[in-house]
Amino acid sequence: xxxxxxxxxxxxxxxxxxxxxxxxxxxxxxxxxxxxxxxxxxxxxxxxxxxxxxxxxxxxxxxxxxxxxxxxxxxxxxxxxxxxxxxxxxxxxxxxxxxxxxxxxxxxxxxxxxxxxxxxxxxxxxxxxxxxxxxxxxxxxxxxxxxxxxxxxxxxxxxxxxxxxxxxxxxxxxxxxxxxxxxxxxxxxxxxxxxxxxxxxxxxxxxxxxxxxxxxxxxxxxxx
Ligand SMILES: [Ca+2]
Numbered sequence: 081x082x083x084x085x086x087x088x089x090x091x092x093x094x095x096x097x098x099x100x101x102x103x104x105x106x107x108x109x110x111x112x113x114x115x116x117x118x119x120x121x122x123x124x125x126x127x128x129x130x131x132x133x134x135x136x137x138x139x140x141x142x143x144x145x146x147x148x149x150x151x152x153x154x155x156x157x158x159x160x161x162x163x164x165x166x167x168x169x170x171x172x173x174x175x176x177x178x179x180x181x182x183x184x185x186x187x188x189x190x191x192x193x194x195x196x197x198x199x200x201x202x203x204x205x206x207x208x209x210x211x212x213x214x215x216x217x218x219x220x221x222x223x224x225x226x227x228x229x230x231x232x233x234x235x236x237x238x239x240x241x242x243x244x245x246x247x248x249x250x251x252x253x254x255x256x257x258x259x260x261x262x263x264x265x266x267x268x269x270x271x272x273x274x275x276x277x278x279x280x281x282x283x284x285x286x287x288x289x290x291x292x293x294x295x296x297x298x299x300x301x302x303x304x
Contacts, residue, residue: 096172
């Protein structure tokens with residue numbers, strides 16, 4: 081069973097990385113029930129899409145810690161709603177700590193699979209994501225492909241920048257290679273690259289994508 085905590089870093093104003101599916105947290109937390117935070121509800125354009133809700137970048141980490149996690153897709157994963165309520169939003173560091181002290185039945189290491197969400201959008205509001213992410217990974221000993229971490233991103237520019245900063249495995253999500261609806265006209269977004277959507281052939285990668293970006297070194301997760 082997948083718990084509602086998913087290791088996808090968002091950033092609060094203090095630039096701490098937290099694990100939530102999107103920076104809009106109306107669907108993944110109980111923020112709507114917090115009347116003291118009602119005034120934070122707003123509408124923003126994120127990667128070309130108008131989104132109404134509550135956004136991590138408008139909260140301090142302390143405020144985010146007053147919220148409790150909820151299953152984002154209860155109709156799809158109804159069993160997960162059993163975990164709605166008791167859990168705080170974990171920081172990326174807490175996710176790493178959990179992975180490091182966990183062992184599956186085969187005794188192997190437990191890895192982490194963070195996805196950077198909307199990195200260009202966050203650059204635009206002065207909250208660049210690559211630096212704190214790489215700092216956190218390095219601080220925890222995740223330095224190259226030998227270590228159990230895969231970072232995924234829908235944005236080519238984000239993957240290219242990360243490739244210059246770290247040797248850990250980097251992948252676009254597999255759904256970026258499938259014919260999915262275009263969400264953005266941004267050429268930086270893999271979703272908008274028709275040739276990428278049409279083929280899994282890596283030769284279709286746009287010019288400038290590092291050869292070390294491995295669609296074959298990690299299996300990108302399906303977007304949901
Ligand atoms: Ca950046």
